[in-house]
Amino acid sequence: MSKVDMSVQVGPLKLRNPVMLASGCVGYGNEISEYTDLNTIGGIVTKSISLKPRKGNPPQRIVETTGGMLNAIGLTNVGVEEFVNSKIPFLKKFDVPVICNIAASTVKEYVECTQILTTEETIKAFEINVSCPNVREGGLQFGNNVKEVGKVTGKVRAVTEKPLIIKLSPNVSYISEFAKVVKKEGGDAVSAINTLMGTAFDINTRKPKIQNVNGGLSGPAIKPVAMAKVLEISRNVDIPVIGIGGIMSWKDVIEFMIVGSSAVQIGTLNFIDPSAPGRIVKELEDYCAQNGMTRISDLTASYVID
Amino acid sequence: MFIINAQISEKIELGHNIFLFKMFCPEIASSAEPGQFLNLRINETYFPLLRRPFSVCDISGDHFYILFSPFGEGTKQLAKKSVGDNIDTHGPLGKGFNYKGEYETAVIVAGGLGSAPFPFVTRKINNKKDIISFVGGRSQKDVITYGMENVSTSTDDGSEGFEGTVVDLLETKVDELKSKNVKVFGCGPTPMLKALQSFCSKNNFDCEISTECAMACGFGICQGCPIEQTEYKDQYLLVCSDGPVFNAKDVVL
Numbered sequence: 001m002s003k004v005d006m007s008v009q010v011g012p013l014k015l016r017n018p019v020m021l022a023s024g025c026v027g028y029g030n031e032i033s034e035y036t037d038l039n040t041i042g043g044i045v046t047k048s049i050s051l052k053p054r055k056g057n058p059p060q061r062i063v064e065t066t067g068g069m070l071n072a073i074g075l076t077n078v079g080v081e082e083f084v085n086s087k088i089p090f091l092k093k094f095d096v097p098v099i100c101n102i103a104a105s106t107v108k109e110y111v112e113c114t115q116i117l118t119t120e121e122t123i124k125a126f127e128i129n130v131s132c133p134n135v136r137e138g139g140l141q142f143g144n145n146v147k148e149v150g151k152v153t154g155k156v157r158a159v160t161e162k163p164l165i166i167k168l169s170p171n172v173s174y175i176s177e178f179a180k181v182v183k184k185e186g187g188d189a190v191s192a193i194n195t196l197m198g199t200a201f202d203i204n205t206r207k208p209k210i211q212n213v214n215g216g217l218s219g220p221a222i223k224p225v226a227m228a229k230v231l232e233i234s235r236n237v238d239i240p241v242i243g244i245g246g247i248m249s250w251k252d253v254i255e256f257m258i259v260g261s262s263a264v265q266i267g268t269l270n271f272i273d274p275s276a277p278g279r280i281v282k283e284l285e286d287y288c289a290q291n292g293m294t295r296i297s298d299l300t301a302s303y304v305i306d
Numbered sequence: 307m308f309i310i311n312a313q314i315s316e317k318i319e320l321g322h323n324i325f326l327f328k329m330f331c332p333e334i335a336s337s338a339e340p341g342q343f344l345n346l347r348i349n350e351t352y353f354p355l356l357r358r359p360f361s362v363c364d365i366s367g368d369h370f371y372i373l374f375s376p377f378g379e380g381t382k383q384l385a386k387k388s389v390g391d392n393i394d395t396h397g398p399l400g401k402g403f404n405y406k407g408e409y410e411t412a413v414i415v416a417g418g419l420g421s422a423p424f425p426f427v428t429r430k431i432n433n434k435k436d437i438i439s440f441v442g443g444r445s446q447k448d449v450i451t452y453g454m455e456n457v458s459t460s461t462d463d464g465s466e467g468f469e470g471t472v473v474d475l476l477e478t479k480v481d482e483l484k485s486k487n488v489k490v491f492g493c494g495p496t497p498m499l500k501a502l503q504s505f506c507s508k509n510n511f512d513c514e515i516s517t518e519c520a521m522a523c524g525f526g527i528c529q530g531c532p533i534e535q536t537e538y539k540d541q542y543l544l545v546c547s548d549g550p551v552f553n554a555k556d557v558v559l
Contacts, residue, residue, distance in 0.1 A: 024529075025527065025528070026527055027527040027529075031526045031527050031547075034307065035309065047529075053540065053541070055540060055541055055542060056529065056532065056542065058532065058534075059519055059520075059531065059532050060519070061530045061531070061532065062521060062522050062528065062531070063520060064354060064355055064356050067352045067353065067355060069355060069522055071522070071530060073529045073530065076529045076542070219355055220352050220355070248352070268355075268522075270523070270527060271356060271357075271523035271524075272347065272355065272356060272357060272523075273309065273347075274309075274523075274525070274527070275309055
């Protein structure tokens with residue numbers, strides 16, 4: 001038995017450790033399970049699920065930029081029905097909290113989707129995606145409007161008793177205003193951040209490098225931005241934060257926890273090294289043990305700012 | 307599938323800015339199939355950040371080969387690596403060529419660096435089927451015939467072989483090809499694959515093509531590399547995990 005208590009509490013959601021796998025960066029778990037033992041990680045957040053299947057954007061969807069990558073996948077997913085029939089049975093085999101990420105174009109659709117899925121025992125919590133920058137409807141039209149985020153939170157809250165996490169956009173001036181409204185409307189936690197909107201152009205053709213023109217920037221390039229957003233929420237709102245943005249190592253996890261994250265999500269790193277999340281859990285435990293810590297959760301919001 | 311270090315045992319410069327690396331890695335050498343690919347992490351820093359995909363060019367004993375031309379940041383850095391360096395390699399990935407089948411003659415069609423998967427295909431087919439290879443490039447320096455058999459070449463500028471595209475060259479041989487029970491295997495730039503697709507469809511040749519698309523992960527989780535299907539339009543296939551090799555009639559380029 002480890003002497004370090006690695007468990008963390010994200011509002012009502014208890015995780016065995018703070019390392020979760022981020023939505024859109026693990027599919028529905030099957031591919032990554034060949035590299036990381038899902039039974040060892042804190043939680044897995046599914047690819048965004050919508051009421052109906054979505055084909056997603058045409059290629060080119062991905063381009064690497066300095067220290068990061070832009071993506072405009074367009075919420076490709078199998079839809080609720082197929083998710084329940086073919087994806088949940090696979091996830092059920094593991095002893096890992098499954099957090100279902102939901103995307104929608106209207107408030108009604110968020111509600112319907114949650115209503116259908118809340119009866120699924122395998123799903124331990126919901127993460128509501130109000131912040132995808134790559135779809136015309138239902139992404140940032142919610143994500144950068146405080147009222148809309150409040151409305152979605154309240155309406156979804158009304159139809160599920162499971163832990164409710166709202167995934168926030170960084171493409172706003174004051175992210176803490178959004179965290180405040182989530183708390184007010186009964187949300188249990190926020191995930192921060194979704195990708196930053198960006199673009200890249202080919203200097204010869206003068207065309208955008210991705211078909212959608214804009215994409216979401218992820219990877220180590222966005223880590224300082226993500227940390228500043230987490231810190232802002234942590235200092236202004238009493239709500240648990242799941243830190244996301246460019247985590248490449250266990251040290252990054254510690255940093256995110258120090259600025260206020262109760263847990264973290266690993267995204268882009270899974271594309272490069274799908275075995276990394278399991279390794280990071282072990283490295284975090286070693287760090288805590290070496291530093292004489294008994295609980296990793298003591299790191300959360302332990303920042304020292306003079 | 308492995309994520310494993312492969313050690314550079316030999317760097318061969320095949321021609322103008324075209325490199326062949328021989329890599330020691332028994333695990334991959336014993337499990338890769340022709341047409342599959344390997345996703346290489348060029349270095350441990352974040353530049354480049356993502357892995358870079360390379361066709362399995364050939365396998366010999368405990369070694370695999372990759373063929374590339376330093377063009378982008380990843381391949382430029384790779385070209386500078388030294389014998390003895392380890393490269394973190396993910397693979398073998400994707401679905402390769404179905405080279406077994408009932409046909410008698412394999413018709414290999416390659417454009418530029420699209421020659422990369424064919425030494426391995428040739429090695430696997432050799433002595434079991436007849437092989438005719440057609441290799442094209444913009445000009446003589448772009449024509450890569452390494453590891454291939456029974457080769458006819460073409461160049462856009464006429465500096466080597468037939469003057470015109472490799473599919474133009476195929477057109478001139480269509481009667482000969484029609485007299486045999488052939489299967490066509492193609493790899494090259496998308497315009498070439500499109501032309502090959504339409505040539506094979508017109509002449510009713512069974513054809514498999516190796517496609518490419520920018521991808522982040524290479525094993526299906528990022529959904530970054532969609533390819534349109536001919537029949538089922540509601541959903542894309544993924545180049546990395548449903549391909550990179552597809553039957554030419556199944557996908558829209």
